[in-house]
């Protein structure tokens with residue numbers, strides 16, 4: 001048991017499409033479960049990002065202070081960090097709000113100017129995370145080891161990456177960036 | 179002393195959320211809030227873009243039901259072109275929407291809620307996930323995985339890829355269905371139906387043991403909203419809007435998508451990025467309504483396919499007749515809808531002419547405003563656009579299924595907390611029950627926070643003076 005791969009998946013600012021592509025590995029997931037333990041993921045019940053993670057797949061761009069804190073924790077506690085999908089790799093659709101201006105301006109536009117007469121700003125600082133003024137890709141905040149582009153990357157591409165890592169091989173060329 | 183409990187993050191839901199439970203001076207649950215903590219801003223950054231791009235961009239609102247956004251967006255685009263799309267294109271859009279319902283409902287039932295239902299609401303959290311289910315019941319879990327795969331493979335056969343297929347476009351669809359693909363779908367149907375019926379039987383077997391969950395996981399009267407066909411049958415893509423009350427009275431019927439704002443208002447609260455739609459004639463928050471599988475099966479006269487209709491009759495009997503007010507039955511309704519969708523897929527592909535002939539109407543900007551509506555797996559989805567004379571977007575409003583269940587989810591959390599909170603401390607069992615109550619709605623927070631971005635629930639217990647007295651998660 002102890003030598004099973006400690007695998008995590010993290011969802012930052014994205015649409016969950018990259019996670020759905022992971023699930024599109026279908027029955028291979030069952031084979032994967034035999035050699036890897038899922039130690040943190042939105043599809044499981046972990047509340048805390050654990051220590052000593054071998055491999056983490058990160059979906060989404062960094063859009064809020066909570067994303068930033070989680071990204072840093074992920075880096076500290078994981079051996080190999082993969083930016084999974086275009087949002088993590090470049091910012092992609094999640095970063096399309098950047099030209100609209102700073103976070104406060106965007107929120108004002110969405111909830112007040114453009115909102116219902118009952119429009120209220122969701123700004124309770126104890127509850128909702130603070131939006132960053134600029135959405136950035138993962139590597140702008142932490143060191144990223146591998147990049148898997150695609151919106152989302154296809155299930156076979158994700159599988160090829162994991163299989164290579166499991167065998168201790170260099171992952172396919174598509175997982176390089178820049 | 180009044181207090182608050184916070185659950186953070188909420189897990190195994192599709193998006194990022196927290197829950198706060200507020201106590202009064204006597205230590206009883208006063209209220210509960212389900213906070214959605216994501217924000218993405220689609221309604222603003224789409225301004226100035228050509229409406230032609232909208233299906234491909236809005237697909238990225240959600241990786242779970244991109245097809246729903248693509249279809250609602252393409253329909254709004256049809257309205258701007260002022261065309262009726264060719265019948266072949268209409269059939270294929272329907273086929274893809276049915277496939278979407280199958281894959282998304284399978285994900286909800288097997289991957290996300292299955293661990294609660296079949297391993298236990300208070301079972302070991304480390305194993306309470308799809309892999310735990312695989313370990314406990316490999317054949318059952320594998321069936322669920324294959325059922326989702328079946329839905330996804332139909333989407334891929336039509337659109338060229340499983341997630342974000344830029345396939346439906348204003349005026350129709352980009353490509354047809356090959357004979358080979360039709361044969362593959364036909365070959366896969368019997369197993370899919372067998373898995374769905376097996377799951378239905380398993381779920382019925384659970385019901386007798388879940389009386390408490392039925393009574394507390396969102397059991398209250400509310401309105402129900404959704405599309406129905408001309409004759410009142412179950413609808414998922416065409417048809418008109420209907421609103422029904424908890425007694426089964428029809429309050430609004432045959433309402434065209436364009437008039438949605440007469441039915442629906444949207445309120446906001448400082449503690450959530452997710453808006454609160456309400457039934458406008460009854461005001462906020464009295465106009466609480468539910469959408470999605472349970473709402474669709476409540477408001478329809480019948481499903482229109484034999485096996486699903488028999489299942490619907492049985493479900494209504496088991497629930498005591500009338501519109502069903504217990505949200506626990508969302509799971510049941512989801513399974514009946516999988517059967518309905520599979521039967522309809524079978525009917526569509528049995529026709530060798532399906533999706534043949536022209537597939538796309540060509541036109542320019544003939545109208546400056548349009549609303550596209552479709553039934554997403556989680557409920558009725560509206561895309562409302564205005565464009566300038568060049569077809570550049572000047573206004574976007576999106577009303578998402580999960581948002582429309584926001585009031586009901588909040589009420590559900592309060593109801594469960596009242597029943598299961600012991601003292602002023604949180605325990606893991608309560609935490610997961612609250613989360614399970616939310617999961618019944620299969621909330622898709624990626625969708626709902628198109629507006630406002632994150633997949634987790636946190637739980638907080640808050641006293642009357644506003645101090646947090648206990649908290650679970652998240653890891654921040």
Ligand code: SF4
Pocket residue numbers: 013014015016017018059060084085086087088092093150151152153238241
């Ligand atoms: S890369 Fe594409 S699929 Fe992945 S989260 Fe971003 S928008 Fe969704």
